[in-house]
Amino acid sequence: MPVRQLPLDLRLRDHSRFDTFHADGNGLAAATLKAMAAGAGERQVFLHGGAGSGKTHLLQAACHEAFAQRRSCAYLPLQELQALDPGAVLDGMEGLELLVLDDLQAVAGQPDWERALFGLINQVRERRGQLLLAARAAPEAIGCRLPDLTSRLGWGPVFRLDQPGDLELKAILQKRAALRGLELSGAVADYLLRHECRELEVLLRLLDRLDLAALAEQRRLTIPFIREQLRRPPGRE
Incomplete structure (x- = not known):
């Protein structure tokens, strides 16, 4: 079943690009993925980090870059796909030049998914394709029951993404606001960080x-x- 037939909205976020990623301590990971998206460098990379660390942003940026290079590519958010049949979801993916799998922890421990992923990784490597993988934790810590799958998840470089601190969050918010044509002063950004959750995705949704x-x-x-807006329930603007 091609990705376009899956009953979900799997479109990439337009703002998830390499030039909108605030790299800071994650510059090496970002550079490695950008090279991969162009067909160079590593055959496989695994990213891990908590919510808001930038995993999904980087994965989708790699997809945007691969498409710009006219390479075949697919982004699969396994958190959204875990209830589907893995055979149907992954069928044909081994032939892509770049395959991107996000939220691997969502299917870890599920025998059908683990067997399907084990076979897929082997097939992608046999065909000289490239794999970008991501999860909340390192390969050995996401709860896989199949030891051989755990070893294959770590076949390439494994990068832990640093969580952005307050200064990084402030810079990200101001950059995102500027892209939207908004002026977000330092004082206003500081106010948001003092009064709202410091999780990046939450802050970006608020923006x-x-x-x-x-x-x-x-x-x-x-x-x-x-x-005034924060006093109003969402959807009541």
Whole structure:
């Protein structure tokens, strides 16, 4: 079953590009994936880190870059696909030039998925394809029951992505706001970090919400405006 026939929205996020990734301590991982997306460098790479560490951003950036290079590529978020038949999801993927699998921890411990992934990784390597893999933890810590699968997940370099600190979060928010044509001052960014969850994905969703509200009300992103928006339930802008 080709990816386009899966009953899910598997489109890449347009903003997940290498030039919008705030690399900081993760520069080597980002450079390695960018080279892979162009068909150079490593045959397989495994990324791990907690929520908000940038795994999905980098994986999708690699897909965007691969498509720009006219290479065959697919991005599969296994968290969303885990309830489906692995044979149907993975059929034909071994022939891609670049295969990207996100959230491997979601299917670890499921015998059907583990057997299918074990076979797929072997087939991709036999065909000289490239694999980008990611999970919340390192290969040996995601709960695989099949030892041979664990060893294959670590066949290439394994990068642990650092969580962004407050300064990095502030820079990311300001850069994302600028891409949207918004001005997010340092004081306003600091206010968000003091009053909201410091998880990057949560902050970016909040920025999306504030952008829509500011556009609808023709307002700037000031502290009084944001304070007013935070008092409103989401969806009530």
